[in-house]
Amino acid sequence: MLPPGSTIGILGGGQLGRMLAIAAARLGFHCHIYCPEPESPAFEVASAHTLAAYEDEAALAAFAKGVQVVTLEFENVPVETLRFLEARVPVAPSSGALEIAQDRLAEKTFAERLGLRTAPFADIASVESLHSALDMIGLPAILKTRRFGYDGKGQVKIVTREGAASAFQALRDSPAILEGFVRFSREVSVIAARTVSGEFVAFEVTENEHRNHILDRSMVPARIGERACGAAMDAARKIGDGLGYVGTFAVEFFVVGDGDAEDVVVNEIAPRVHNSGHWTIDGAVTCQFEQHIRAICGWPLGSARRRERVEMINLVGADMELWAELAAQPATKMHLYGKSETRRGRKMGHATRLLGNP
Amino acid sequence: MLPPGSTIGILGGGQLGRMLAIAAARLGFHCHIYCPEPESPAFEVASAHTLAAYEDEAALAAFAKGVQVVTLEFENVPVETLRFLEARVPVAPSSGALEIAQDRLAEKTFAERLGLRTAPFADIASVESLHSALDMIGLPAILKTRRFGYDGKGQVKIVTREGAASAFQALRDSPAILEGFVRFSREVSVIAARTVSGEFVAFEVTENEHRNHILDRSMVPARIGERACGAAMDAARKIGDGLGYVGTFAVEFFVVGDGDAEDVVVNEIAPRVHNSGHWTIDGAVTCQFEQHIRAICGWPLGSARRRERVEMINLVGADMELWAELAAQPATKMHLYGKSETRRGRKMGHATRLLGNP
Numbered sequence: 001m002l003p004p005g006s007t008i009g010i011l012g013g014g015q016l017g018r019m020l021a022i023a024a025a026r027l028g029f030h031c032h033i034y035c036p037e038p039e040s041p042a043f044e045v046a047s048a049h050t051l052a053a054y055e056d057e058a059a060l061a062a063f064a065k066g067v068q069v070v071t072l073e074f075e076n077v078p079v080e081t082l083r084f085l086e087a088r089v090p091v092a093p094s095s096g097a098l099e100i101a102q103d104r105l106a107e108k109t110f111a112e113r114l115g116l117r118t119a120p121f122a123d124i125a126s127v128e129s130l131h132s133a134l135d136m137i138g139l140p141a142i143l144k145t146r147r148f149g150y151d152g153k154g155q156v157k158i159v160t161r162e163g164a165a166s167a168f169q170a171l172r173d174s175p176a177i178l179e180g181f182v183r184f185s186r187e188v189s190v191i192a193a194r195t196v197s198g199e200f201v202a203f204e205v206t207e208n209e210h211r212n213h214i215l216d217r218s219m220v221p222a223r224i225g226e227r228a229c230g231a232a233m234d235a236a237r238k239i240g241d242g243l244g245y246v247g248t249f250a251v252e253f254f255v256v257g258d259g260d261a262e263d264v265v266v267n268e269i270a271p272r273v274h275n276s277g278h279w280t281i282d283g284a285v286t287c288q289f290e291q292h293i294r295a296i297c298g299w300p301l302g303s304a305r306r307r308e309r310v311e312m313i314n315l316v317g318a319d320m321e322l323w324a325e326l327a328a329q330p331a332t333k334m335h336l337y338g339k340s341e342t343r344r345g346r347k348m349g350h351a352t353r354l355l356g357n358p
Numbered sequence: 359m360l361p362p363g364s365t366i367g368i369l370g371g372g373q374l375g376r377m378l379a380i381a382a383a384r385l386g387f388h389c390h391i392y393c394p395e396p397e398s399p400a401f402e403v404a405s406a407h408t409l410a411a412y413e414d415e416a417a418l419a420a421f422a423k424g425v426q427v428v429t430l431e432f433e434n435v436p437v438e439t440l441r442f443l444e445a446r447v448p449v450a451p452s453s454g455a456l457e458i459a460q461d462r463l464a465e466k467t468f469a470e471r472l473g474l475r476t477a478p479f480a481d482i483a484s485v486e487s488l489h490s491a492l493d494m495i496g497l498p499a500i501l502k503t504r505r506f507g508y509d510g511k512g513q514v515k516i517v518t519r520e521g522a523a524s525a526f527q528a529l530r531d532s533p534a535i536l537e538g539f540v541r542f543s544r545e546v547s548v549i550a551a552r553t554v555s556g557e558f559v560a561f562e563v564t565e566n567e568h569r570n571h572i573l574d575r576s577m578v579p580a581r582i583g584e585r586a587c588g589a590a591m592d593a594a595r596k597i598g599d600g601l602g603y604v605g606t607f608a609v610e611f612f613v614v615g616d617g618d619a620e621d622v623v624v625n626e627i628a629p630r631v632h633n634s635g636h637w638t639i640d641g642a643v644t645c646q647f648e649q650h651i652r653a654i655c656g657w658p659l660g661s662a663r664r665r666e667r668v669e670m671i672n673l674v675g676a677d678m679e680l681w682a683e684l685a686a687q688p689a690t691k692m693h694l695y696g697k698s699e700t701r702r703g704r705k706m707g708h709a710t711r712l713l714g715n716p
Contacts, residue, residue: 336386
């Protein structure tokens with residue numbers, strides 16, 4: 001167990017880094033944020049920060065010297081950065097886990113090998129391979145970049161065969177994956193944490209609604225049957241074990257079928273704390289951020305017990321104008337990220353409504 | 359309502375300032391800590407700090423220019439400092455409220471004028487006045503410095519008439535107050551917040567146990583009857599209104615009598631967030647720190663609803679060695695203050711046990 005007073009290095013300085021730093025401070029840890037963006041929201045709640053590129057080896061080496069463990073707040077940190085740091089200081093999650101979760105093709109292949117349901121998918125290297133994949137997978141389908149996609153960025157829906165070539169062009173020849181379209185009734189996620197010794201603690205399944213491909217609302221408990229719920233939990237555990245994962249991670253699922261046929265299909269793995277787990281700050285005994293800090297510091301995990309019914313709403317772009325209205329609701333917990341500029345599609349904060357028991 | 363993105367100035371950089379800064383960050387505020395002590399626990403979770411004396415007018419003036427409101431985390435900030443700042447920037451609580459709460463004599467006189475029960479007391483300016491006060495109040499009694507006492511510092515118990523002179527000497531001729539000894543069954547406190555418009559929200563009455571004059575354990579709900587509970591709430595409201603108080607404050611009480619005769623006696627007013635309110639971080643919908651930030655920023659207050667039964671234990675000095683044991687209890691929430699040096703009697707952290715409903 002890393003003792004309080006130790007310093008945790010966090011790659012990335014956004015709101016996830018900010019909430020990780022706050023959780024770490026509560027446990028008596030110091031945080032050092034490493035981020036190439038000035039005015040990062042995490043800087044002001046951390047004891048130190050380095051403003052440098054992820055490729056800056058001198059800065060990375062100095063950073064590694066000053067911290068006892070390194071973690072990350074977003075999955076697009078270059079794997080090479082993590083490997084460079086792993087040679088110098090403990091890093092969690094590992095570069096191996098990150099490598100799989102960063103690449104939609106590796107991720108889907110990994111989930112399939114674990115025996116989990118995914119959308120049908122195919123590796124796309126050329127317009128020709130796209131056409132033969134469409135033969136196999138059918139229409140509609142979604143062409144996605146293998147890497148660096150988030151919040152709906154880097155993906156194009158293909159509705160007709162004629163649209164294939166332009167979809168391929170739209171992704172500018174990036175390595176891509178074609179995924180079959182899953183007709184789902186709703187989307188859910190499991191946020192879980194795993195320690196190096198294999199202890200695994202998951203939060204209750206969360207139901208998520210998106211707007212313009214960005215998470216809009218999360219609700220717990222989710223409207224999902226016991227069997228599908230169990231399948232989601234089981235999948236999260238297999239994924240955690242399969243990755244040898246250390247820290248908090250999220251698995252997003254589509255809920256398909258209904259009644260006895262209700263089931264979950266793995267959509268995406270996020271090797272980090274996750275927007276759909278923000279409700280845990282106010283709604284669970286231990287929040288996802290504290291769970292992550294505990295896991296990477298070798299502490300036992302905390303209780304994931306839900307304390308009441310909750311609903312989390314994201315404040316994206318102009319939603320920020322709602323702050324005064326939300327602040328006037330006595331049982332709504334506000335979380336604003338301290339971003340000076342409101343931009344369209346930018347996550348400015350979130351609010352959690354506490355709805356009482358059970 | 360002060361909008362998110364505004365900067366709050368906090369006088370004092372201890373654990374109370376640290377927890378205030380974390381609560382402020384969550385609401386999207388920036389914090390600037392003003393404190394004469396290097397390595398203050400609040401510095402590392404705030405965006406800025408000034409290391410200067412409370413008498414440094416140039417530093418205070420610069421501080422006032424950079425913040426939209428000023429508050430404090432401990433009551434021994436010189437009243438002159440607050441007055442200097444009040445001429446430049448909104449300050450809450452006010453110098454007037456602080457002046458009363460800083461001085462045991464003014465505080466007791468104020469409570470008495472509100473019609474509240476206090477221990478019998480007398481102003482002590484000389485050994486002679488001490489003797490005549492002892493005639494009136496009787497033995498045992500406690501001689502206390504009027505100002506700057508906390509955690510049992512600055513007080514001497516007088517058991518015999520012969521002990522009077524040495525007690526007076528022990529306080530080194532500081533202005534003092536003699537208080538009659540109250541035979542109490544237990545100690546409780548009310549933590550409440552009040553806004554400038556007079557909105558008042560109190561947390562449930564908290565039961566407190568001290569060890570070596572330092573708070574050891576707080577429990578909610580308190581073992582206290584409904585009538586005495588109501589009297590405590592009523593007293594807190596009168597005190598808040600009487601002071602025209604803005605922010606979170608605490609009133610400590612002795613519980614006396616039992617059955618129908620159970621009642622509360624005002625012991626002390628703390629014009630700040632209070633150790634016995636730390637349970638609210640994990641145990642209430644809104645914590646005392648957020649309530650304070652809301653009040654001083656002109657936001658409506660949040661819900662003070664208790665979420666489950668709780669017990670808070672202080673980690674004082676060597677108690678810090680318990681950290682690993684406490685960290686292994688899944689429903690115990692750890693709060694460590696990041697102090698590098700463990701000293702006897704020093705508050706190093708606290709832990710809140712969540713004990714379920716109701």
